[in-house]
Amino acid sequence: MGPASAALPQLPHRAIGIDVGGTGIKGGIVNLRKGSLTGKRFRIPTPKPATPEAVAAVIGEILDELLSREKAPAAEELTVGVTVPGIVIDNVVLSAANIDETWLECDTTELLRSLPGRISTLNDADAAGLAEARYGAGANKPGTIMMVTLGTGVGTAIVHDGVLVPNSELGHLEFEGEKPAERRVSAASRERLEMPWDEYGETLRRFLVHVERIQPVNKFIIGGGISKRSEDFLPGVTGLRAEVVPAQLTNDAGIVGAALYAAERARIADLRSTDL
Structure with missing residues (x-):
């Protein structure tokens, strides 16, 4: 898994990753021990225009489908990672070179607040790179x-x-x-x-x-x-x-990396709150 993955045994067994692309938004349940999908990916075409609100609605549909599955993460440990094709700092989108310009300065914490689980957002290439570095x-x-x-x-x-x-x-x-x-x-x-x-x-x-x-x-x-x-x-x-x-990891890399990132961010937040 690599030298930075010692905390992986403390993570939940599964998390959800959702990869927002230009033509499709796809998600899956990820086995964090193996770095692979549990069950099939679920994909919905990207709405046109792909405004934050329209994309958020599709993310909600994908979450509903994945959480209905037998091997979905338990509600009390649910973490969800979402990729965005832009710079993302503290869940705020700061660039929109390949997405709708209405994403600029979008706070995804607020955008996705009504959805279940602890949600973290990151750049799409970062998600794929994290997955390949840890599992691929x-x-x-x-x-x-x-x-x-x-x-x-x-x-x-x-x-x-x-x-x-x-x-x-x-x-x-x-x-x-x-x-x-x-x-x-x-x-x-x-x-x-x-x-x-x-x-x-x-x-x-x-x-x-x-x-x-x-x-x-x-x-x-x-x-x-x-x-x-x-x-x-x-x-x-x-x-x-x-x-x-x-x-x-080909087309699964973004989903896997997003799920891992969200689970680790949640774990880090819990550790920091314990130290306070």
Whole structure:
């Protein structure tokens, strides 16, 4: 599980993760011992427009479905993690590059107050990175790991010795005259520019070299839906000091990471209240 996961035995056995995406909002019950879903994911299309209120209503529907299942977490220990594609600090959304602009300055604690459980919100790439670092391609690996998610945009997550350093957002760097870098490096950009796979691999290689100068890491984990085609472009990503590997948890990473994050935040809050 990694050196920062010693408190995992003190967490509830299960938690719920909900991953808010541009086309779909999906959730699941997560086994926190194994880092895997208990039962099938439940998905509802993302509403149009995806305002906070509309998304909150869908999150409520997903929670209702998951809590109706036989293996749902007990009410007294229910924690729920929710991902948002933006910077999130203290459950407040501070950027909206790839979501409806009405999310700016949205306090998700207030937004989701009527829903059951103890709810925590975090950046979507951070959730995926935390899951991969604890349960996936970075499990049991000390040092600094960076998850790079390639989709509509480029998300990054930094995890050091199992501890998340949130909101890195390195996909918004300037890269080869392009700002943000995701306009050239994202999976959507590859399709828009009709970039061959070998050319895309070389572009990604140059981007990771650029990132490595700013934030040296031990391992890059490449995620997002495009990671299923990693054999088409990762062979060209060579010459870095860090190891570069594909993600293992694929589409479940956001759900798993969100659930783990919420359970740990609740546990930390309980410990702090005990110390007062």
